[in-house]
Amino acid sequence: DTGVSQDPRHKITKRGQNVTFRCDPISEHNRLYWYRQTLGQGPEFLTYFQNEAQLEKSRLLSDRFSAERPKGSFSTLEIQRTEQGDSAMYLCASSLEAGEGDYEQYFGPGTRLTVT
Amino acid sequence: GQNIDQPTEMTATEGAIVQINCTYQTSGFNGLFWYQQHAGEAPTFLSYNVLDGLEEKGRFSSFLSRSKGYSYLLLKELQMKDSASYLCAVRDQDYQLIWGAGTKLIIKP
Numbered sequence: 001d002t003g004v005s006q007d008p009r010h011k012i013t014k015r016g017q018n019v020t021f022r023c024d025p026i027s028e029h030n031r032l033y034w035y036r037q038t039l040g041q042g043p044e045f046l047t048y049f050q051n052e053a054q055l056e057k058s059r060l061l062s063d064r065f066s067a068e069r070p071k072g073s074f075s076t077l078e079i080q081r082t083e084q085g086d087s088a089m090y091l092c093a094s095s096l097e098a099g100e101g102d103y104e105q106y107f108g109p110g111t112r113l114t115v116t
Numbered sequence: 117g118q119n120i121d122q123p124t125e126m127t128a129t130e131g132a133i134v135q136i137n138c139t140y141q142t143s144g145f146n147g148l149f150w151y152q153q154h155a156g157e158a159p160t161f162l163s164y165n166v167l168d169g170l171e172e173k174g175r176f177s178s179f180l181s182r183s184k185g186y187s188y189l190l191l192k193e194l195q196m197k198d199s200a201s202y203l204c205a206v207r208d209q210d211y212q213l214i215w216g217a218g219t220k221l222i223i224k225p
Contacts, residue, residue, distance in 0.1 A: 042203050
């Protein structure tokens, strides 16, 4: 397995448009996370899935954001009616977690979104 | 609220040693991670501490004191390629990662 992949790597869109990003995790990993990162900041948690179930979504996350993970494999993150403040790097990470332990998260290369 | 503090930026000399500190206040504690992130790239895992003490891995070591809510990452024999941001992240009681803003490390020849 070559690791976590994300598509597209870059997206430029006009304000008000909808965008969708895709993440393919490491195949045997059961957890998948979405983060947003802006320059000079650490990753900001958006949501995560355990298999196909979305277990948690950030309380700070706008209703314009939605994520799915059908069949517990790849995931999509959709942003509706984009705003300039949505411009950021969107990171996907996956991990194999079955309880306590040092389950590191493996990150994909990210999708850089620019809203003009 | 939950909070993780790291210095914003540090500068060190090639071949030297640098210590990057991290203090945290979180709802519960289930381990502390250090990640390295080069500019424009995704974070990559460096180390994990869940018990007090020092974990050594090659040129990198990480220390944890749970009673003090404190960790540090020690980088020895610095190389130019170590120029990057170093992110401290704590796994809270819900097993969610809370991230610091990162410390930008600049290595000078």
